[in-house]
Amino acid sequence: MLGVVSVKLILGVSGSPRKNANTDYLLEHALSAAAETQGIKTKTVYLRDYEIAPCNSCFACCTEAAKNGGQRACLCFQDGMEEVYPLLKECSALIVAAPVYFGSLNSQTKAFMDRTEGLLRYGKSIYSNALRNKVLGGVVVGGNRNAGQEFTLQQIHYFGMVHDMIVVGSGSEPTPGCYLGGCGTTYPQKGQIRDAVRQDQLALKNTAMLGRRVAEMLMLMQ
Amino acid sequence: MLGVVSVKLILGVSGSPRKNANTDYLLEHALSAAAETQGIKTKTVYLRDYEIAPCNSCFACCTEAAKNGGQRACLCFQDGMEEVYPLLKECSALIVAAPVYFGSLNSQTKAFMDRTEGLLRYGKSIYSNALRNKVLGGVVVGGNRNAGQEFTLQQIHYFGMVHDMIVVGSGSEPTPGCYLGGCGTTYPQKGQIRDAVRQDQLALKNTAMLGRRVAEMLMLMQ
Amino acid sequence: MLGVVSVKLILGVSGSPRKNANTDYLLEHALSAAAETQGIKTKTVYLRDYEIAPCNSCFACCTEAAKNGGQRACLCFQDGMEEVYPLLKECSALIVAAPVYFGSLNSQTKAFMDRTEGLLRYGKSIYSNALRNKVLGGVVVGGNRNAGQEFTLQQIHYFGMVHDMIVVGSGSEPTPGCYLGGCGTTYPQKGQIRDAVRQDQLALKNTAMLGRRVAEMLMLMQ
Amino acid sequence: MLGVVSVKLILGVSGSPRKNANTDYLLEHALSAAAETQGIKTKTVYLRDYEIAPCNSCFACCTEAAKNGGQRACLCFQDGMEEVYPLLKECSALIVAAPVYFGSLNSQTKAFMDRTEGLLRYGKSIYSNALRNKVLGGVVVGGNRNAGQEFTLQQIHYFGMVHDMIVVGSGSEPTPGCYLGGCGTTYPQKGQIRDAVRQDQLALKNTAMLGRRVAEMLMLMQ
Numbered sequence: 001m002l003g004v005v006s007v008k009l010i011l012g013v014s015g016s017p018r019k020n021a022n023t024d025y026l027l028e029h030a031l032s033a034a035a036e037t038q039g040i041k042t043k044t045v046y047l048r049d050y051e052i053a054p055c056n057s058c059f060a061c062c063t064e065a066a067k068n069g070g071q072r073a074c075l076c077f078q079d080g081m082e083e084v085y086p087l088l089k090e091c092s093a094l095i096v097a098a099p100v101y102f103g104s105l106n107s108q109t110k111a112f113m114d115r116t117e118g119l120l121r122y123g124k125s126i127y128s129n130a131l132r133n134k135v136l137g138g139v140v141v142g143g144n145r146n147a148g149q150e151f152t153l154q155q156i157h158y159f160g161m162v163h164d165m166i167v168v169g170s171g172s173e174p175t176p177g178c179y180l181g182g183c184g185t186t187y188p189q190k191g192q193i194r195d196a197v198r199q200d201q202l203a204l205k206n207t208a209m210l211g212r213r214v215a216e217m218l219m220l221m222q
Numbered sequence: 223m224l225g226v227v228s229v230k231l232i233l234g235v236s237g238s239p240r241k242n243a244n245t246d247y248l249l250e251h252a253l254s255a256a257a258e259t260q261g262i263k264t265k266t267v268y269l270r271d272y273e274i275a276p277c278n279s280c281f282a283c284c285t286e287a288a289k290n291g292g293q294r295a296c297l298c299f300q301d302g303m304e305e306v307y308p309l310l311k312e313c314s315a316l317i318v319a320a321p322v323y324f325g326s327l328n329s330q331t332k333a334f335m336d337r338t339e340g341l342l343r344y345g346k347s348i349y350s351n352a353l354r355n356k357v358l359g360g361v362v363v364g365g366n367r368n369a370g371q372e373f374t375l376q377q378i379h380y381f382g383m384v385h386d387m388i389v390v391g392s393g394s395e396p397t398p399g400c401y402l403g404g405c406g407t408t409y410p411q412k413g414q415i416r417d418a419v420r421q422d423q424l425a426l427k428n429t430a431m432l433g434r435r436v437a438e439m440l441m442l443m444q
Numbered sequence: 445m446l447g448v449v450s451v452k453l454i455l456g457v458s459g460s461p462r463k464n465a466n467t468d469y470l471l472e473h474a475l476s477a478a479a480e481t482q483g484i485k486t487k488t489v490y491l492r493d494y495e496i497a498p499c500n501s502c503f504a505c506c507t508e509a510a511k512n513g514g515q516r517a518c519l520c521f522q523d524g525m526e527e528v529y530p531l532l533k534e535c536s537a538l539i540v541a542a543p544v545y546f547g548s549l550n551s552q553t554k555a556f557m558d559r560t561e562g563l564l565r566y567g568k569s570i571y572s573n574a575l576r577n578k579v580l581g582g583v584v585v586g587g588n589r590n591a592g593q594e595f596t597l598q599q600i601h602y603f604g605m606v607h608d609m610i611v612v613g614s615g616s617e618p619t620p621g622c623y624l625g626g627c628g629t630t631y632p633q634k635g636q637i638r639d640a641v642r643q644d645q646l647a648l649k650n651t652a653m654l655g656r657r658v659a660e661m662l663m664l665m666q
Numbered sequence: 667m668l669g670v671v672s673v674k675l676i677l678g679v680s681g682s683p684r685k686n687a688n689t690d691y692l693l694e695h696a697l698s699a700a701a702e703t704q705g706i707k708t709k710t711v712y713l714r715d716y717e718i719a720p721c722n723s724c725f726a727c728c729t730e731a732a733k734n735g736g737q738r739a740c741l742c743f744q745d746g747m748e749e750v751y752p753l754l755k756e757c758s759a760l761i762v763a764a765p766v767y768f769g770s771l772n773s774q775t776k777a778f779m780d781r782t783e784g785l786l787r788y789g790k791s792i793y794s795n796a797l798r799n800k801v802l803g804g805v806v807v808g809g810n811r812n813a814g815q816e817f818t819l820q821q822i823h824y825f826g827m828v829h830d831m832i833v834v835g836s837g838s839e840p841t842p843g844c845y846l847g848g849c850g851t852t853y854p855q856k857g858q859i860r861d862a863v864r865q866d867q868l869a870l871k872n873t874a875m876l877g878r879r880v881a882e883m884l885m886l887m888q
Contacts, residue, residue, distance in 0.1 A: 056462075122396060278684075326824060400589065410619075475862050599819055664799065
């Protein structure tokens with residue numbers, strides 16, 4: 001119908017155990033930048049607010065015949081992920097934001113990812129292929145300047161590749177600080193470490209770029 | 223004009239020093255699979271057929287005012303890349319195929335990549351941003367089963383991220399063998415090692431998937 | 445004292461949620477190969493047998509003055525890790541074995557790693573620098589042939605680098621299948637997937653090599 | 667003989683095309699720090715001073731019977747590498763320093779690595795296994811803060827794993843900036859970009875740490 005533009009949802013997922021600290025802040029920054037594009041709405045999920053059991057690799061989601069009318073992405077656990085799955089299905093793009101622990105994703109963020117097995121091509125529910133062809137961007141924060149941020153962004157991208165998503169980096173502005181996505185550091189941790197990234201101008205720049213790039217990619221696919 | 227469909231070019235670049243051997247074969251396989259999609263044409267560049275000097279990081283391409291009407295992507299060398307640059311500008315997608323040496327790209331393929339500095343956002347010629355928003359896929363071959371193929375695909379993807387390309391993996395069919403792209407091995411090297419990958423059924427599968435995925439992505443962006 | 449040789453402990457840690465399945469099997473295989481070297485004893489920890497809370501990044505381990513005589517590596521949680529910490533301190537080498545989920549470590553194995561923050565250089569207990577200069581090797585299993593095994597081994601190695609460990613690969617025999625460590629796949633999953641890796645001759649080879657390499661490295665440092 | 671201490675050579679290899687610029691400077695910094703340890707001497711090879719052809723994967727080094735008394739590591743090319751091979755055989759440790767181009771090693775540094783095929787386990791000359799059990803560290807410089815430095819260090823480490831070397835990171839001091847090795851950036855490029863890294867205090871710190879760590883590892887193995 002003439003003049004009707006569908007609004008697309010970018011879902012932000014924060015994997016930080018700390019409320020309102022660096023990761024949350026950068027994710028909000030990315031989503032705000034994305035929302036400058038007309039036709040974009042955003043929503044944020046804070047993983048710490050949900051009980052999410054680690055996947056135990058039972059593969060019921062991929063092998064058992066659909067139960068309950070195929071409404072459940074995971075047949076093993078009934079936990080917080082049941083609230084997250086519909087958002088993953090609804091969204092057009094996903095921005096995963098996480099702190100870097102020991103050079104890679106903290107276990108909480110990875111637990112969330114591992115529980116999306118039923119959203120793969122093998123899934124036997126309505127969630128099969130739920131993330132396919134959706135746009136993915138990553139935002140990370142590390143305690144040192146080069147503390148595994150890039151490796152962690154590549155880890156997020158790997159997740160996207162398995163889901164057959166469209167993985168984007170931070171876009172085309174000069175000297176982004178990082179090409180792979182939003183990339184912050186709390187070093188040298190002036191003041192409260194929880195807030196340190198707010199003084200990381202380079203992170204603020206490439207994180208906003210990442211948000212805009214995700215939105216731009218959605219527009220390229222209209 | 224009604225009924226006119228533009229034809230999109232997928233450029234294949236082979237970095238193998240060996241003619242008609244494993245890397246060439248897989249690249250041809252990827253391009254053939256891509257060409258099954260209507261509206262796709264393909265072309266292949268074999269880097270071994272060109273003299274390509276390593277970039278010496280003079281940055282003339284990014285800092286000097288446009289010369290010769292801004293027609294030259296590289297102001298330092300006049301070599302085989304002058305024939306390749308126009309193809310990089312013309313194409314809608316790029317598939318880089320390379321052998322894995324010591325866990326990553328062989329130097330010949332990297333020399334080609336390094337010489338695309340002038341195609342970045344900083345470029346001062348008509349080639350500025352020449353690869354931006356184009357689709358990128360990778361195809362690799364290694365001498366062991368897990369010999370750095372994935373690392374090399376990530377290296378190709380990194381190149382794409384710097385160019386602000388749209389990086390795709392091997393798509394959504396089950397058990398692709400590799401999610402990141404075309405991924406072959408010459409192990410266990412039955413018969414001639416130059417031809418070994420032709421017996422690697424898994425590589426043939428995920429390489430064809432990669433080709434189709436690149437074409438699919440182009441269609442998603444129409 | 446003449447003739448007295450100290451026995452060195454290699455600790456194996458399995459992160460699989462499945463008992464006696466592929467990861468456990470390969471880890472046992474690595475440890476058996478290591479134990480062929482005189483002066484080596486081994487012990488295995490199965491993470492699934494312990495309650496291990498994800499690190500919530502409180503940094504108490506690194507900032508609070510030693511409590512209880514500095515006996516506790518983690519001041520935040522009292523859980524299964526309290527049984528594991530002494531083994532990490534006692535061992536001379538560590539072999540981490542894990543299944544690959546979405547291209548990287550499953551969250552259970554990462555949760556274990558994240559909880560070793562107090563063993564770093566910043567630790568305020570007797571566990572400070574507990575892993576420094578110890579040998580580290582990795583063993584992984586993935587559901588596709590090139591499913592992130594190498595990326596996961598690099599993730600394990602990153603953990604070791606942060607702890608200032610001595611990271612080794614699979615050693616010097618020809619065509620190991622993987623140079624980075626033990627590397628198995630359940631593909632093409634003949635028979636029970638839980639047992640599939642037992643038919644992966646290449647994995648059995650490089651996993652045994654990894655075990656012997658860890659032992660060899662310990663001997664090089666005597 | 668009582669009192670005689672063997673002197674061990676750490677060989678530095680710089681892959682930068684620019685003389686006396688950032689990469690050279692950091693490499694010198696690493697070697698100086700290493701040389702503070704008694705019993706260490708250092709030597710530097712600047713790859714730009716040698717003609718080094720890319721490996722064309724003929725595998726003559728690994729398959730042909732030894733010629734000329736097995737004195738030649740490479741049977742295909744007679745170029746600058748003939749001066750480098752003996753140094754690789756003589757040294758006890760190797761520090762590879764390189765600029766980051768497009769997220770990974772510049773092609774010049776990779777060309778050097780690719781030409782060490784004959785030093786592998788398969789080599790048919792006196793250079794077979796020439797790097798095995800030698801210590802390896804990496805030093806890199808990138809144009810953005812998170813521009814692929816870590817990926818490039820992992821690429822250097824991968825090379826070491828294939829050679830069965832003992833790969834070390836930057837050691838145990840707090841907040842090294844990077845755990846994987848020496849890691850500099852020319853960002854934000856105050857003054858001459860060729861000299862920018864001299865103002866990167868964090869790079870100077872972790873590069874010196876890397877040098878000391880290489881020396882320390884040699885001592886641990888005495």
